[in-house]
Amino acid sequence: MKKLIIFLGLALTFLIPSIVSADIIEPGMKEIDYCFQVENIKDYPEYVFLSYFQEPVGGHQVINQGDCVSFYKFSNPTIYAVKKGDFNENEIGSSDEEEKNYFQNNKKLIASGLSINSIGSVKESDPRQKIVDVYKIESVDSASLKISPLKVIYTYTDGTSEEKIYPSPPNITETPKRPEPSRKTSLPYWFSIIWYIVLPLIALVIIIAILIYRRTKK
Amino acid sequence: MRQQFLLLIVTIIIEFFILWLFIRKNPLRIFFYAALINLSTLPIANYLYQNISNNFLLIELAVFLIEWILIMVLFEIKYYRALLLSFIANFITAVISLLLR
Incomplete structure (x- = not known):
């Protein structure tokens, strides 16, 4: 029971600030x-x-x-x-x-x-x-x-x-959606592949290899 | 790009110190595991934050839960100890990233 309370307490500590952080610039x-x-x-x-x-x-x-x-x-x-x-x-x-x-x-x-x-x-x-x-x-x-x-x-x-x-609105009473800028956030393709796929994949493969190695050693 | 790498290195170093403070043996292995844990979570969290959801705390919560499991299996410690370590490590890195702004 105590552990459950600790767990819920920890989870709440993460969640509660989201309610009051509307005015903070997030990382x-x-x-x-x-x-x-x-x-x-x-x-x-x-x-x-x-x-x-x-x-x-x-x-x-x-x-x-x-x-x-x-x-x-x-x-x-x-x-x-x-x-x-x-x-x-x-x-x-x-x-x-x-x-x-x-x-x-x-x-x-x-x-x-x-x-x-x-x-x-x-x-x-x-x-x-x-x-x-x-x-x-x-x-x-x-x-x-x-x-x-x-x-x-x-x-x-x-x-x-x-x-x-701005595009013409479909309905005269409706405010049209702001047009998107031409320049958007992007990382170089090769970096995205290494950063988002290769690195986590290598890390996970090594973690799994460590766990398998330990199991076979026992 | 430089910023992403810097963030990764800073996070690994901070988490290493926190883990080392509690585990206190074989610092090289602790550093290696801290690097593996962060390499597997941080880029994906980064991707989710940049492309899927703006909810920093929700993503931080997911990272905390995944790292809890990874700390538990890699360091072979009890689940509640791993939970505490994951919480402290992620809480401190989250606070530091907020303060650095």
Whole structure:
């Protein structure tokens, strides 16, 4: 019984941290810069565009042409538009509660249904260093704000970058999946074969040989 | 590539010291067995982590269980002693890899 308790205790020690480690960069992973831009804000001079970071602690930002909005990875931001004449930043208030109340109950704010998916970390061998999502305002009126993802810009660790165009979503209400980068994690083929197959196989063969040798010796 | 080899060597050395601390005989053999154990688990764990699952702790748990059996059969020690050794060795290497970041 004691041994069983020890075993379960050891197993739990391994498992429990997984519940609380959501904010820790795990081994083999690296942090990556992420932000989003709204490309054609200048085409809507009569509106102010805002990003509200509802979770976990709030915060907001007025989005200007050319701004790349970065945020905490679990913030789940929403983009809003409001007529310039209806916007006074002081009305938002200074506390989290006032801010939350402003964004949730202000009838003059027009929310977009766009889901913004941040990336906080990637595998260490991933050649990407920065991801910028570029969005486009399709339309805005007093009732609705339609924003769609236009392209993603991947900047690699060697300083080069590439743009990938978002595919058209199958359903207009659905946010399309971010296109994959051209450059992906990879090890040289010969190294992968030696590292993942040959070395473990040789080690296992030697272990089995040792065990067989011992058995025949007895 | 260099990083993978470095990680393997560091892990072998750490596990060797932990095993040697508890077993205290024939250090060369202990080092050889520690190398065999890690050569058979670390690259596969590495592959799983890079390509199949991001769950570091789940993979670490699988490594701990496999190494438990390998330590038990190679060093011919009781299962609970092997379990403890495997736990300490893997716990310390996991903590060190977290701290090195």
